[in-house]
Amino acid sequence: MKYLHRALLSAVVCVVFPGCSQIAGLQKAQEVTDPVTQRPIPVLQAYDDTELAPAPDAQSPYPQQFSRSTLLDLLTAEIAGQRGQVDMLLQNYLKVARETRDIGVIRRALNAAQYIKDDAAMTEMTLLWTEVEPDNVDAHQLAAFQLIKQKQYPEALSHMEQVLELEGPTTFDRLAVHAKNLTDEEKKELLNLYKKILERHPENGELMYGYAVLQEINGMEEAALASTDPLLKTSPDNPAVIALRARLLKSVKGVDVSLAYLKKQYAKHPDEVQVGALYARTQIEAHNFDAAQSIYKELMNRFPNTPHLKLSYALVSLENQHIQEARKHLEELVKQGQHLNEAHFYLARIADQEDRVEDAIQHYQNVTRGGHYFNALARSAYLLIRSGRQSEAEAAFTEARENLPSQASQLWELQINLMLELDDLDAALKFSNQAVEEYPEDLQLLYARAMLKDRMGLLQGMEDDLRHIIALDPDNAVALNALGYTLADRTERTQEAYNLINKALELDPGNPAILDSMGWVLFRLGKSGEAVGFLQEAYSKFPDPEVASHLGEVLWSLGRQDDAKNIWREALNTKPDHQLLNETLKRLNVDL
Incomplete structure (x- = not known):
């Protein structure tokens, strides 16, 4: 057993750390790729047991040899890995990497950290790698990537600049492109950092491009356009540079100028798909659909x-x-x-428009994912129900929820909304109840059911759902406002309604729906003078017929009949069949 222990120790160390020169008789079997460096790593499969022996207790002056305690840590890590205990494997390798600074251990720790997506460990090991091998391009690349993920931009750019000085491939351009998702402050910080590095490396094309992109992202389109001038001198045929220039010309000088530029570039670079496709898309933006079709046909x-x-x-x-x-x-x-989901969706649309219902259903049902999936599911279910195949429609939604459990609540909403579109309120309530039973704390589903109950005249049920939402989320301004408005409009509990609406307004002071509710509850409390200001602000932000109905009635009560009529006429012009507005005019006996 003791002899076997020695063999296992040595085998672990040599498999993990290629190049264990103190072990004789090793044979190279095949090569695999290191996921960190993408370079070949030999895999060792055979060894001579007579040569196996543990390292001495004292630390060897050679980096390939370790103390007995270090070897035991490595062995424990590997056994943990075999048992699926990757966290323990990682922790042991981190410990040994910190103690020994051995590059093989560092890379093994990186592999484990990548596998379990431990960003903190990844960052620590990449930075340690750059310390141990300061001239390693891969180390600085990975360190920059990790620091970017953590939004440590100055540190990331420092490593990217190190890559630049080592004459390795940098990613200044890609970092700039991805900066659009940052906060405004972070975008400005990154722009300033690029400017400083560009001053030190003024001829670097990636930096020049990245700087222009960051100027654009920071709203400096004219400056960005000027920055493309030197880029076009150094990289006149680069499709990314051409695309950036075209985009900036459209922003600064208009779509026609951009099209003229792209026309020349397309003629100059007929074999650049990116340039031709951009030219066609810009024609579409200019509503030149015939021209776009012609360009796409040439490209195709x-x-x-x-x-x-x-x-x-x-x-x-x-x-x-x-x-x-x-x-x-x-x-x-x-x-x-190819492009099956998109192709089936648009073939379904064509069949749908031609009243080929069965073909449309088949194509819609062949859309299995992507941006059109929800629309395809809803439309196929609609056609099935219209064809008297309700059970098939329900089965389609059930299957969708089973296939996409992470989106099940959204799929319930889709099914409920379809029933509302079909004006089948009973079915909508049935599915709402099933959905809430499955997801009792889903605020969207609770709110949807509350609004459905309101539509069905189930006031108490609506109030119960809204109060459940407020219990789960006391600062939910939407639910507070909905309950407050309903109480103000349909009960005598006006003071309670005011308290709810007032809290909602404190949480979301500029929301026109809440401003409308506040105006209406004040009117119901007999405070028309106070109400009119809230309603006028609501109507200026959201000129909806319902708001117009409320504002007009308050103005009417204040004796401002001409103002009220003007508001009502304006609203009727936009929506002459609005139910609440017409009911208000009838109730007040107003003839416009």
């Missing part, structure tokens, strides 16, 4: 094995009402197994 013929061009051509053909042309290319995409 030039690059017949590029499916996204075929899809774009089909969609712009559809926009131009060239239905047969669109159908032909969408069907080709289906046969090729």
Whole structure:
């Protein structure tokens, strides 16, 4: 047993750390790729037991050899890994990496940290790697990436600049492009950092491009446009630079100037798909759909094995009402197994418009994911119900929830809204009850059911759901306002209603719906003079017929009949059949 223990120790160390020169008789089997450096690492599969022996207790002067306690830590880590205890594996490797600063251990710790997505450990080990191997490009690249993820931009750019000085590949351009998701303050900070680095490396194309992108993201379009001038001198044929220039020309000088520039670039670079596709998309933005279709057709013929061009051509053909042309290319995409969800969705739309219901249903049901999935599911269910196949529609929603459990609550909402669209309130309430039973603390589902109960005249049920929401989320301004308005409008509990609406207004003071509610409850409390200001502000922000109805009635009560009539006439012009507005005019016996 003791001999076996020695063998296991040595085998672990050599498999983990290639190049264990103190062990003889090792044979290289094959090569695998290190996930950190993407470089080949030999895998060792055979060894001579007679050569196996533990390292001495004292720390060896050679980095490949470890003390007995260190080897035991490594062995414990590997056994933990075999048992699926990756956290323990990582912790042991972190400990040894800190103690020994051995590059093999550091990389092993990085692999484990990557596997369990431990960003803190990843960052620590990448920074340690840069200390141990300060001239390693991969180390600085990974350190920069980790620091960017943690929004430590000055530190990240320091490592990126180190990569630059080591003449390795940098990612200044990609970092700048992804900066659009940052806060305004972070965008400004990054812009200033790029400016400083660009001053030290003025000829670096990635930096120049990244700086121009950051100027654009910071709303400095004119300055960004000027920054593309030197870029075009050094990289005149770079599609990304051309695209940036075209985008900035559109922002600063208008779409026609951008189109003129893209026309020249497209003629100059007919084999650059990115330039041609951008030219076509810009034509679409300018509502030049015929021109866009022509460009996409040229691109599609030039690059017949590029499916996204075929899809774009089909969609712009559809926009131009060239239905047969669109159908032909969408069907080709289906046969090729390319862009299946988009192709099936638009083939469904075509069949739907042509009243080929069964074909439409089939195509909609072949949309299994992507941005069109919810619309396809809802429309196929609608057509099934209209065809008398209610059970099939319900089964489709059930299957969708089983396939997408993380989106089950949204799928319940979709099904409920479909029933409302079909004016089947009983079915909508049935599905609402099932949804809330499954997700009793889902605020969206509770609110949807509350509004449905309100529509069905189930006042107490509505109040129960809204109070449940408020119990779960006491600062939910939407629920506070909805309950307050309902109490003000349909009960005599006006003071209670005022308290609810007042709290909602404190939480969301500029919300026009809450301003309308406050004006209405003040009117119901007999405070028309105070009410009118809230209602006028609400109407200026949201000129909705319901708000107009309230504002007009308050003005009418104050003797300002002409003002009230003007408000009502304006609202009726936008929505002459609005139920509440017409009921108000009838109740007040107003003839406009």
